[in-house]
Amino acid sequence: MTATTLFEKIWRAHEVVAETPETPAVLYVDLHLTHEVTTPQAFAVLRERGLKVRRPDRTVGTMDHSTPTVADELYGRVPIRLESAARQVREFEKNCAEFGVELLGIDHPDRGIVHVIGPELGVTQPGQTIVCGDSHTSTHGAFGSLAFGIGTTEVGQVLATQCLLQRKPKTLAVNVEGALGRGVTAKDLVLAIIQRLGVGGGTGSVIEYRGATIRALSMDERMTVCNMSIEAGARAGLVAPDETTFAYVKGRPRAPAGAAWDAALAGWKTLVTDAGARFDREISLDAARLAPMITYGTNPGMSVALDETIPLRPGDAIHAKALEYMGLEPGQRMLGQKIETVFIGSCTNARLSDLRAAAAVLKGRHAAKGVTLLVVPGSQRIKREAEREGLDRVFTDAGAEWRESGCSMCLGMNGDLVARGAYCVSTSNRNFEGRQGVGARTLLASPISAAAAAIAGRIADPREYLA
């Protein structure tokens, strides 16, 4: 038998019909995650055509993108400020009820960001195909599953048939060796990978993250890396499951148990890229050389190490345009740049370990005068656990607002906005123009870099704040 990649194994195991020159593969979807923003028009198509949801047992819904994070608004004690968002939430409740889709809705104790709750509940499992109408579905690849974002038309197709029409993507190995230094996190690693590949460098490919550095990452850290695969344009990003993965999944509410666990585990252990398997492309990085990273421009590929200066690139109009939007100068040092807002949250960095890391920096300290600090847990489970550990007090004592879970300030559609022209150090995934609000200037960084910036009121080196 020829040596095959992990991607190839998952792909083949889900081919309902293999691709031909004339027709794409019909690919089976094991898990379909849904949310309020990218489904209304899909349910409308089902209704128009008189179709049912084919496998409601493989479909899970939650609310995260347009939901407010202020408790009074979320739980209806005061009206949701955005009427269109309120309407969207009601519509999703109605659609899930009508089509028999399980909804972890507003009041559900398991509600949260769709890419946080899948893993946390054990719905996400190795070897699965997972789709969602959201590009950060790549997060679930951390479990050795083939997980990717789809559009709303495709959401409708999966609801109706549990399948998608897909051409087989190319494979890209990202090999990482070397130990991450003190204060250098998985977020810094993935920002460095995107800088290397460029925002379109992964287009048409599925990335497999490999090497000793990746093997040493926790599941939370692997999720941070896989989450941002799409920021290099990749279709998906995955990590072969190992003991770290199995230990994480075991005992989760919806993970297999007993004999079913043993059977599942035996299958998951075959999910590796065989020695000698070929990738269409490979790149290598030395993690030991990395420093904490921060973005300076208007896409996630435009980043530097914290202590570096912004590249000059004379004659590059795109670079100049990005810096003009950002109000930054070529050659400028990022360290010391004044900031107004800090956001710790999103599907990239709002898991418990992220909150713990940020809290370790903020403990006994206070955000600088004039800095708005917003901390938004990735799920209600994480919120409760953080509160049990007293992390919420660390944040509020530091002057932060501690909110209900949701996508929040990652994208400007739920009321959590960065002011026009303001700088926001954000643990989220995109620094596109206007992403966090019209005219907002986003600087992507790790949770500890964000916490350090909050204290200093400027971009600061998190290593100076670590115990």
Next chain:
Amino acid sequence: MDPIRIIRSRTVVMPRTNIDTDQIMPARFLTTTTRDGLGQHLFADWRYDAAGRPVADFVLNRPEAEGCRVLVAGRNIGCGSSREHAPWGLCDYGFRAVVSTEIADIFRNNSLKNGLLPVVVDEATHEWLIANPGVEVTIDLETSTLALPDGRRVGFPVEAFARYCLLNGVDETGYLLAQEPAIRAYEARAGK
């Protein structure tokens, strides 16, 4: 969907690279529950100033953009968010094709499903199109070629099945629904 064969139009040129779907359709317009009317919000933050007035030098606000059906954009258009609201907005505004050297995966898929043709051309053709905004081009899906005003024709790749569906007005969802026996057999075989 109506079949597509020939798109003949002058071009609108947006040379910026990496135009992400947040620019094409900002997130605040995603709270809609229909596909309709998104053209008015297309490129909203580039098209309108803080007071909601049209930005005079933005290309879509210039008189010569009126009626153009082909958008020529810098490399890697459509990166970022999977929101189908981006191609819905482009279609609603009147665009029928997007031309670039590289088009992001999810956006390309979403575009094909809405009759918005993603046309990937070589660097030289792209450079010429960017340097000559407003020229009339003819995109022929049947031959998968783009014809320039001087008669040059350049080929572009289109996935065979998507091309077939667009040319014949075939509905992909209908095709998938017709796979039901194969899907059922797969589920039985794979224990799903």
